[in-house]
Amino acid sequence: MKLIxxxxxxxxxxxxxxxxxxxxxxxxxxxxxxxxxxPETSPTLEGNANQKMQFIIDHYNMNCFADDTGLEIVAxxxxxxxxxxxxxxxMKDPNLNMDLVLNKLNGVEDRSAxxxxxxxxxxxxxxxxxxxxxNGKITLSKSGKDGFGYDPIFEPEDTGKTFAxxxxxxxxxxSHRARAFAKMIDFLNxxxx
Numbered sequence: 001m002k003l004i005x006x007x008x009x010x011x012x013x014x015x016x017x018x019x020x021x022x023x024x025x026x027x028x029x030x031x032x033x034x035x036x037x038x039p040e041t042s043p044t045l046e047g048n049a050n051q052k053m054q055f056i057i058d059h060y061n062m063n064c065f066a067d068d069t070g071l072e073i074v075a076x077x078x079x080x081x082x083x084x085x086x087x088x089x090x091m092k093d094p095n096l097n098m099d100l101v102l103n104k105l106n107g108v109e110d111r112s113a114x115x116x117x118x119x120x121x122x123x124x125x126x127x128x129x130x131x132x133x134x135n136g137k138i139t140l141s142k143s144g145k146d147g148f149g150y151d152p153i154f155e156p157e158d159t160g161k162t163f164a165x166x167x168x169x170x171x172x173x174x175s176h177r178a179r180a181f182a183k184m185i186d187f188l189n190x191x192x193x
Contacts, residue, residue, distance in 0.1 A: 003064065010030075015172070040068070066120050102141070116132070130184045132182070
């Protein structure tokens, strides 16, 4: 069963492929030769996920899903949130984004934060939504070499290490994306074609 993931990010697709039931094949936008820049103009994670899903429905009419993830930092009033990927500018440079967060939190005691993923799924003609949250904190400096995005500066609670210090299977036990996708996969297992 082919399921289109509305992303060009092969790291994310690899993460999801490791979670889905046997028999599902996750295809990225590159796999279906979609090189359009899909708009993400909503002020919410939910809106962006729906926008990306709707683009695939309108142009390809295939079973698909899209996600949007935001890092929400308490001391920054929920920033970067929906702007996480382009927090430090449109070049979407993860290092610049992390540097900006670390600079803004310089000297700040409350470093609590959470990652939140929202998934919009189009499955057999109907739309569904799933959410995953992981609470944690922003570290004082970057640590670890795995993962992507803000992984080197986010430490999920009760783990003692950043996402970037975890291997994929460790990360999948606690990550926001894995939690959201677990809900979606549970749904797919209960609603086979």
